[in-house]
Amino acid sequence: MTTRLPLFPLNTVAFPGVAVPLYVFEDRYRALVRDLLAEPDPTQRVFGITSIREGYEVTAPGDGEGHGAQSLHTVGTVMQLTEHERDEEGTFQIESVGRQRFRLHRIDGSGEYAVGEVDLVEDPPGEDLTPSAIEQAGRTLRTFEAYREQLGQLRGGVVLSGTFPTSPTFLSWSLSATCLLTGAEKQRLLETTDAESRLLLLRHLLAEEMRAMRAVPSLPATEVSRLRWSPN
Structure with missing residues (x-):
């Protein structure tokens, strides 16, 4: 089942079950964090980390222009925001934990930050x-x-x-x-x-x-x- 997931591209790979601290200073990702914090259910404060392909500067699948999107790997990790601190300048120090993998099909770059159309990847049962x-x-x-x-x-x-x-x-x-x-x-x-x-x-x-x-x-x-x- 395809769902929409805010994206946070990084030059690193995140894994399920692993905690990732992030310093959020770009305007688009500050907006992402603010939207996550507006979600009343903490379990639904989720976004996707997907690794940027080394050596590419072209847009990932979808339209992504306008966000300077780079070519992204299509398998990433759903992250849940678990802790945050906001300083006086509006930047954030956040903690996030990997929940499960996703497969990226398309990027919508029409909003303040990129949103991916993704399928969640389940591990084989048992x-x-x-x-x-x-x-x-x-x-x-x-x-x-x-x-x-x-x-x-x-x-x-x-x-x-x-x-x-x-x-x-x-x-x-x-x-x-x-x-x-x-x-x-x-x-x-x-x-x-x-x-x-x-x-x-x-x-x-x-x-x-x-x-x-x-x-x-x-x-x-x-x-x-x-x-x-x-x-x-």
């Missing part, structure tokens, strides 16, 4: 209960621990800390947000259709990263993710 998904979760977490240890040795200590959920689905999302991967790799993980395949891809990407770190003893170019896991 996938967290399959023995193969549970096995993949354990294997991927062990690979991540080895990756974290190797990265910590390069930086003189552990740099990726914290506990992770046991659910294969939410483990796949939290590791996708935490690991030092490129934007293209994170978008690929977001677009992977099920947790088992996502965990397998994560393990492959981490193994490649560890091989690269062993071959060239320098740090990955990507900064440590500051996104936080949230079970809400």
Whole structure:
């Protein structure tokens, strides 16, 4: 079922279950936040984060002109605004949490900010209960621990800390947000259709990263993710 969703394009990838802090200063996104806060039901204060395609400056699917819209990936994440602070100048510091994925079909740029026509993407039912998904979760977490240890040795200590959920689905999302991967790799993980395949891809990407770190003893170019896991 197609629905309309306000869009907040970013040069990053957001994941379900992961908290994303945002500093909102552009007029169009201030208007978006004000409209969200006018919604009396906090659970309906939702918008979409979709990643901007690197190297493109053309309009995404739809009409988007007039907003300087750039080419967007068509799979993004529905975010719920959970906390906010407004300063005297009218800018916002907000906290948002990923709820589920969406697929973008068209952009309406006729208003103050872009609104997408999207389909919500549901995860396959019961996938967290399959023995193969549970096995993949354990294997991927062990690979991540080895990756974290190797990265910590390069930086003189552990740099990726914290506990992770046991659910294969939410483990796949939290590791996708935490690991030092490129934007293209994170978008690929977001677009992977099920947790088992996502965990397998994560393990492959981490193994490649560890091989690269062993071959060239320098740090990955990507900064440590500051996104936080949230079970809400």
